[in-house]
Amino acid sequence: MIQRFTTSLETDLLVKFDHFIRRRKYNNRSEAIRDLIRRAILTDAWTGNREVVGVVTLVFGHHQHTVQDRIADIQHDHHALVISTTHIHLTHDECLEVIILRGPASRIKAVADQLIALRGVKDGALTTTGLTG
Ligand code: NI
Numbered sequence: 001m002i003q004r005f006t007t008s009l010e011t012d013l014l015v016k017f018d019h020f021i022r023r024r025k026y027n028n029r030s031e032a033i034r035d036l037i038r039r040a041i042l043t044d045a046w047t048g049n050r051e052v053v054g055v056v057t058l059v060f061g062h063h064q065h066t067v068q069d070r071i072a073d074i075q076h077d078h079h080a081l082v083i084s085t086t087h088i089h090l091t092h093d094e095c096l097e098v099i100i101l102r103g104p105a106s107r108i109k110a111v112a113d114q115l116i117a118l119r120g121v122k123d124g125a126l127t128t129t130g131l132t133g
Contacts, residue, residue, distance in 0.1 A: 007033075046105045046128055053083075053130030054108040056099040056115055059123040063093065067120030071097060074118075078111045094122075102130075 009017070017029070026032040045052055060067045075082050081103040088096040099115070101108045109126070116124030 042128055042130075046109070049104045049106050051103060052105045052108055052128060054101045054112055055127040055129060056101065056112045057123075057125050057127070058097045058099070058115060058118075058121050059090070060095055060097070060118075060121050061093060062089065062095050064120045067118055068095070070118050070120075071115060074111065074114055075099065078107070081107060081111060 017032070021029060021032045024032065026035075042052075058071065060071070075085060078101075081101045083100045083102050085100075086098045088098075090096045101111060112126040115121070116126065118124075
């Protein structure tokens with residue numbers, strides 16, 4: 001069920017919001033507001049210890065075997081939190097690994113930090129998603 005509500009905004013904030021909506025290719029204000037609210041609720045869940053879903057993306061060198069072993073070791077250490085892992089051979093020299101984790105926010109964050117901080121990980125990010133209820 002969809003419910004309507006009325007919001008009051010200062011004119012300059014509304015102008016900035018409409019620019020934002022155009023840049024992000026939203027069809028209308030409602031769609032943009034829905035996404036922002038969902039994002040805010042998900043972000044809030046990560047400040048507590050609720051069950052969350054996190055997606056860790058890692059880029060690392062194919063020829064650096066130590067980093068690949070460490071990435072696998074960390075996942076085995078926390079196997080109950082790891083739902084799925086996908087490894088893509090990006091180029092001749094680089095690999096991309098996407099790891100989906102589910103569990104208490106603080107533990108997911110700690111595992112993600114450990115993976116991203118590994119020596120040899122050239123780019124790493126944690127994306128938070130899922131469990132909006
Ligand atoms: Ni590879």
